[in-house]
Amino acid sequence: MTNPTSRVRPAGAGGDALREQRLAQQRRLQRHRVVNMATLAAAFSLFALYIAWLEVHGADAVRNDELPMAVAAARGPAELDGADSTELAKRGEYLARAGNCFGCHTSDRSRPFAGGVAMNTRFGTIYTPNITPDADTGIGQWSNADFLRAMHEGVGKTGERLYPAFPYPSYTKVMDRDVLAIRAYLNTVAPIHSTPPANALRFPFNQRWLMFFWNLFNFDEGRFVPDPKQSAEWNRGAYLVDGLAHCGECHTPRNFMDGLQSRERLSGATRAGWHAFNITPDKLSGIGDWSDADVVAYLSSGVASGRANAAGPMARVVEDSTQYLSGEDLRSIAVYLRALPPVRRADTQPRDTRGVPATDVTALRGAAINGVNGAQLFIANCASCHRWTGEGIGASAPGAYPPLIHNSVAGATDPANLVMVILQGVSRKTQQAEILMPSFGNQLTDVQIAALANYVTARFGNPRASVTAVQVEQLRSQQQ
Incomplete structure (x- = not known):
């Protein structure tokens, strides 16, 4: 059956209508191109004006926000306006x-x-x-x-x-x-x-x-x-x-x-x-x-x-x-x-309040070690400076070996810095002391460093912080 509301149009009339539609569409596209070109030209003109403004108001210009800073500027040996x-x-x-x-x-x-x-x-x-x-x-x-x-x-x-x-x-x-x-x-x-x-x-x-x-x-x-x-x-x-x-x-x-x-x-x-x-x-x-x-x-x-x-x-x-x-x-x-607005991250406890002294050295005596053992690695590589308890040597003296207990690196949610310290060591020279911790990146494998870091965080820091050998490998690849 045919739809009684439909109409059969002569071929010529339909072709004319189609051509009119195409011409109208082309005119619309042409108008869009003109508008787009005008917009682009306006944007370029604004950009050129901005560049010109910079040339006029550049480094040599006097700015209204340059107020006297005698009470705010970082001061060296003396205030030296007009100095030689x-x-x-x-x-x-x-x-x-x-x-x-x-x-x-x-x-x-x-x-x-x-x-x-x-x-x-x-x-x-x-x-x-x-x-x-x-x-x-x-x-x-x-x-x-x-x-x-x-x-x-x-x-x-x-x-x-x-x-x-x-x-x-x-x-x-x-x-x-x-x-x-x-x-x-x-x-x-x-x-x-x-x-x-x-x-x-x-x-x-x-x-x-x-x-x-x-x-x-x-x-x-x-x-x-x-x-x-x-x-x-x-x-x-x-x-x-x-x-x-x-x-x-x-x-x-x-x-x-x-x-x-x-x-x-x-x-x-x-x-x-x-x-x-x-x-x-x-x-x-x-x-x-x-x-x-x-x-x-x-x-x-x-x-x-x-x-x-x-x-x-x-x-x-x-x-x-x-x-x-x-x-x-x-x-x-x-x-x-200390006057800034505080920003809370994912921490549930301050980094420098975690950890207790370890007693693992007693359990290791005479024990058979199978595979990679974090406690054994710690005793072999770290205990001579940080003590096997993790309490450090030298207390708060300038050249002391720091405790790993109440240490912000061991207590952090992200153990990346601990791994980086193991990989690269520490070198810091100040007027008070020269600190040098050797790097273990060439002595320990990624698996060993992961086990050592996980032992340190579990015993002396954040027990929820852990790292895998794959993550150690990624940190090792970071540029120095």
Whole structure:
């Protein structure tokens, strides 16, 4: 049966209608193309205006947020506004220490600031540049405006966008006078003719122009402004922690673009296998139970007695940077950190409150050992320094072998740092003592290191923290 509502159309009329539909569709597509081209042209025009604005209001422009910082800036030997070049360079040396320029730009300690430090990121490896005053391979031909622009805006001398492995998102807060003092100091170091290796970044991350879009989402340019409601000490601590010392670059989790997650600021993050712990004042996950004196002691010596001992990247920060800061600046950092909003992570107990002395050595005497045994490995490799009970040797003396009981590394939820310490050892030289723990990466297999780490966490730390041989292998592969 045929549908009584249907109509049979003549072939010619149907063809005309179809052609009209096609022509209408083509006109719509053409209008869309015009709109899209106009939108693209407008976006390009805005971008060009933005570039022009940067040229006019760049590093040489005077910014309204550059307020006097006598009470907030990191201070070296003296306040040196209008100082001569020698005094300015001396102050710059102190500030360069606070910013740890040496640690990030020195791969060979006999060639300071010549660059070449490999920085492992999820997008590939970035090598730090030579910042000595060498004219060909360093920054000898950079003007003060070039240096300010790099520090404040993440843009190099020739206009190339710098990668945020260089922490310009933090350095942008540093006042012009402090940046120029650092530049004055760098002008006094020995020029070294050295070109670091080329970056090894995967496509498209090796395209520097894409940093324009990264900056849109992850970078706010502008100098630090003191909070008049806070004390001078708090403001000085904020200026250091959030700016020159760039603590958040390691201690803040990152988003999928590798930008800092501001909502979880300073709550801990993992970089190159090492976990930078939560330094907010949360009483379970952070440093809420630490005193100001604990924070000062840790930053000046690498040891907060009964709480933590610096290892890995933090040991190098203490050695190259924070041990040289004045007592005033260290106390300011402590005051600021302990006044921040606390951030709770997954911890159910403070890391430095776990563990009891072990008695396994008695049970091992005369016992037959089958397979890989964590207790046996501990007695054979660790007990001579940390005692078989895990109580350490030397108590709180500067060169003591630290206890594993009430130790933040053994008590952590994530055992990565414990494994990294076993693999790489500890090297930390301060004005108080030189600490050296040998590495066991070449002596023990992944299976043995996993068994040893699991024994340490079970006896002296967090019994819920465990690691597998596969995870040890992954941590072993991390760049040093």
